[in-house]
Amino acid sequence: MELRRVEELMDLLHACRGARGTACLGGAPVDLHDHALQTAALLRRSRPADKELQVAGLVHPIGHLLRPGDPTGHADLTADAVRPLLGERVAGLVRLHRESPDNRISEDVLILRQADESARTAGLDAGVLEDWRTVLELVSARHTRLGAVD
Numbered sequence: 669m670e671l672r673r674v675e676e677l678m679d680l681l682h683a684c685r686g687a688r689g690t691a692c693l694g695g696a697p698v699d700l701h702d703h704a705l706q707t708a709a710l711l712r713r714s715r716p717a718d719k720e721l722q723v724a725g726l727v728h729p730i731g732h733l734l735r736p737g738d739p740t741g742h743a744d745l746t747a748d749a750v751r752p753l754l755g756e757r758v759a760g761l762v763r764l765h766r767e768s769p770d771n772r773i774s775e776d777v778l779i780l781r782q783a784d785e786s787a788r789t790a791g792l793d794a795g796v797l798e799d800w801r802t803v804l805e806l807v808s809a810r811h812t813r814l815g816a817v818d
């Protein structure tokens with residue numbers, strides 16, 4: 669599956685509300701919607717200028733929704749889904765955030781991984797998804813002509 673519009677991505681992220689995942693977490697199940705928002709918020713705090721890194725954190729759990737119960741393939745699946753919309757760098761960050769050995773990852777992936785680990789606080793208010801629409805459109809517009817004219 670490939671996402672072509674920010675709206676499709678927003679729908680998927682909304683659908684994460686109430687979905688619980690453990691696959692990329694390795695701990696207690698968390699609400700995937702909260703997990704997405706908390707990961708993105710942590711990255712916005714640590715790397716305020718890097719919108720692509722923040723967006724990678726936001727979208728990284730959607731693979732759990734695309735193919736529930738497939739923990740091994742979820743990172744690749746998510747990367748393939750977001751690549752046409754958000755570009756190669758975001759897809760690469762998502763793909764590597766769990767699967768790669770520590771000695772082969774970049775500092776960006778390490779920061780994403782740390783945010784992913786920390787973003788598991790039940791009930792912590794990390795804003796609302798709508799706050800991210802403009803950022804998603806900005807990143808998307810850099811990578812797709814579709815995004816630029818929408």
Ligand SMILES: [Fe+2]
Nearest residue numbers: 692693729784
């Ligand atoms: Fe995660």
